[in-house]
Amino acid sequence: MSAESTRPVVACRTNPNLGVLHRNRCGTRVFTVLGEDMQRVVDEQRLGYVASVCPDGTPNLSPKGTTAVWDDDHLVFAHLHSPQTVANIEAGNRVVEINVVDPILRKGYRFKGPATVHRDGPVYESGLRFYRERSGLTSDRIEAIIVVKIEYAAPVTSPAYDDGSTEPEIEQRSLEMYGLMRSRRGRRQPTG
Numbered sequence: 612m613s614a615e616s617t618r619p620v621v622a623c624r625t626n627p628n629l630g631v632l633h634r635n636r637c638g639t640r641v642f643t644v645l646g647e648d649m650q651r652v653v654d655e656q657r658l659g660y661v662a663s664v665c666p667d668g669t670p671n672l673s674p675k676g677t678t679a680v681w682d683d684d685h686l687v688f689a690h691l692h693s694p695q696t697v698a699n700i701e702a703g704n705r706v707v708e709i710n711v712v713d714p715i716l717r718k719g720y721r722f723k724g725p726a727t728v729h730r731d732g733p734v735y736e737s738g739l740r741f742y743r744e745r746s747g748l749t750s751d752r753i754e755a756i757i758v759v760k761i762e763y764a765a766p767v768t769s770p771a772y773d774d775g776s777t778e779p780e781i782e783q784r785s786l787e788m789y790g791l792m793r794s795r796r797g798r799r800q801p802t803g
């Protein structure tokens with residue numbers, strides 16, 4: 612898959628909350644920059660599922676709990692134990708897809724674009740600082756910082772909404788399904 616193929620072709624309108632809305636060749640609505648709501652979901656969830664392509668063309672999908680917003684056009688994750696994802700990118704299959712979904716609200720975003728692996732240099736150093744400050748991750752645990760330029764972004768919503776269910780109703784159903792309650796206390800953050 613080339614980076615070219617992820618590029619939307621027709622700009623339709625701008626929604627500051629979501630990013631710039633386009634329609635691609637298939638008529639699907641896509642967003643090309645990380646809008647406020649996309650950044651909020653990534654900041655809150657932190658867990659992205661990263662799909663890459665192996666040299667033999669087979670898919671490779673794995674979770675990254677270090678998924679974060681790098682800036683308005685880039686996401687980032689840390690290579691702690693991701694040998695295949697990183698090998699795929701370094702082998703030249705640079706385009707990855709990242710899905711970040713709120714499992715309680717059952718909606719989120721899918722992002723796609725070329726990734727760059729930083730094993731040293733200013734971006735690597737800046738990534739180490741970011742994860743140390745955010746999660747207390749020490750630099751000896753981070754082999755590389757992977758920065759993904761987001762060229763495609765689109766919302767993804769569960770068919771659970773198809774019957775007209777509202778967000779509070781879906782939230783309540785999810786909490787019951789998982790046997791959870793909304794807590795007012797601050798959450799502890801995992802580190803990977």
Ligand SMILES: Cc1cc2nc3c(=O)[nH]c(=O)nc-3n(C[C@H](O)[C@H](O)[C@H](O)COP(=O)(O)O)c2cc1C
Pocket residue numbers: 658671672673674675676677678688689690691692693694695696697802803
């Ligand atoms: C919830 C969860 C979060 C994870 N977060 C990360 C992460 O941020 N970075 C990382 O390198 N590995 C992380 N891992 C481990 C990798 O997903 C795992 O080692 C995987 O097998 C790597 O596959 P890959 O080599 O195809 O990337 C996480 C695993 C789980 C279950």
